[in-house]
Amino acid sequence: MLDTQLLDSLPYKLYRADQVRDNERAAAEKSGVEMFELMKRAGKAVFKQCQLLLPNTDVFLVLVGQGNNAGDGYIAALHAKEAGKQVLLCAVEPHRILEGDAGAAQQKWLDAGGKIEPFSTAHIEKCELIIDALLGTGINSYIRNEFADIIDAVNQSGKPVVSIDVPSGLDSNTGQSLGRCIEADVTVTFVGIKSGLTTGAGKQSCGRLVFDDLGIGKAFVEMARSTATLLTIEQFKGMAPREVNSHKGTYGRLLCIGGNRGTAGAIRLASEAALRCGTGLVKVFCHEGSTVQVSAGRPELMVSHENLQEALNWASCVVIGPGLGQDDWALAAFEQAMKHCQTHPKPMVIDADALNLLSKHALSYTITDCIITPHAGEAARLLNTSVDDVEADRFNSTKQCAQKFHATCVLKGAGSIIDNESQTWVCQHGNPGMATAGMGDVLSGILGSLLAQGLSKDIATKYGVSMHAKAGDEVARLFGQRGMLASDLFESLRALVNQ
Helix, strand or coil, X not given: CEXXXXXXXXXXXXXXXXXXXXXXXXXXXXXXXXHHHHHHXXXXXXXHHHHHHCCCCCEEEEEECCCHHHHHHHHHHHHHHHCCCEEEEEECXXXXXXXXXXXXXHHHHXXXXXXXXXXXXXXXXXXXXXXXXXXXXXXXXXXXXXXXXXXXXXXXXXXXXXXXXXXXXXXXXXXXXXXXXXXXXXXXXXXXXXXXXXXXXXXXXXXXXXXXXCCCHHHHHHHXXXXXXXXXXXXXXXXXXXXXXXXXXXXXXXXXXXXXXCCHHHHHHHHHHHHHCCCCEEEEECCHHHHHHHHCCCCCCEEECCCHHHHHHHCCEEEECCCCXXXXXXXXXXXXXXXXXXXXXXXXXXXXXXXHHXXXXXXXXXXXXXXXXXXXXXXXXXXXXXXXXXXXXXXXXXXXXXXXXXXXXEECCCCCEEECCCCEEEECCCCHHHCCCCHHHHHHHHHHHHHHCCCCHHHHHHHXXXXXXXXXXXXXXXXXXXXXXXXXXXXXXXXXXXX
């Protein structure tokens, strides 16, 4: 969840940590605000979120390191103390005198009668809520043992945690854990939203992400160049009303290729999703042994196992991959479809097994209007690397896939990333209940449907990814995350595409 508090433009922009550091002082000066005032505002915002999270909490534990993040922690501790809370404050180096604005904040805490103690697990046992001000956005290498030990103790305690700017131990640019990482319930980030907080492990570690521009957002957004943009369904106006005198051919002819013997369900999910998102005509080319399973209960689908070339000539858009397999039948269908779309340009969505085949024929095909939708494992094969390397920097991995195949790439997962070689977007909808078989097949059908109905590749990808994830959120809201099926999304998809 993203709480955007100020401005219409800034909360949708993502920045690298160095972009925030390089521009926040100038933005503060332009806004007539001193840097120490920013620290005071940050500390106050953190205490406010603590109150919102657990309003009746009496015992706070504040954990501080040595930088400006620690300064924010000292100010938050001061607000808690002034509110009558019992505040335990532990520093990694309790006798160290901090410098600059962090030093001024430390002194304010001491002047108010606050104590700085060495950390022990006894402090965690006493507290009801933890404020994490150990490590800020400057860290980009594996953390030292003294921090790691504290992070382990916090995560094992089960106590609620509010992290300042970034969960300690998280690379704020990539979302990668640097050996150990705080698992926060709330993360309050300042001035600009850091890209690593929105995807992969970073999205998990942040808990609820709260943004506060500290009153300098307008100046900051004029100075700093964002690296990516957040996507939510609310940013889209939806599909235009249909013309009264339109017909089924007006809304596209989509061909879905896949469904090898024994894997009919995948292509059925993709093709039915396309129907539910408004495609006029959907045809499925599948293995002879899958035709009955694909067509059963959905007579609106045209299903065939013969004459792929005729189906390709008929189609205005192609989805290939769900349930395709990698045997001789799959390879023949893949090569024929790819050659056709290369010589007769039409939009194409490549997913699942078609991506695995593409990874083996990477230099053979370039499709003009192409969307590829890998998960981390498929992206690793496309890039000839490991899944760990893909997840270590999801932004860079997505861009590499887009550039390698000159396609728009959707790297699926928590905080799905879209990259079209020149721009990057991150979807903020979605939930862990969607980690189940067939969800990617449904997404392929949605994307193919929107392309077939005439949306541009970029709009279709952004809208389709957002709609897919939002539909999952709607199902989770109504029935919970566990037990969610990919086909459960159909009803929500139909409602969303008509909004």
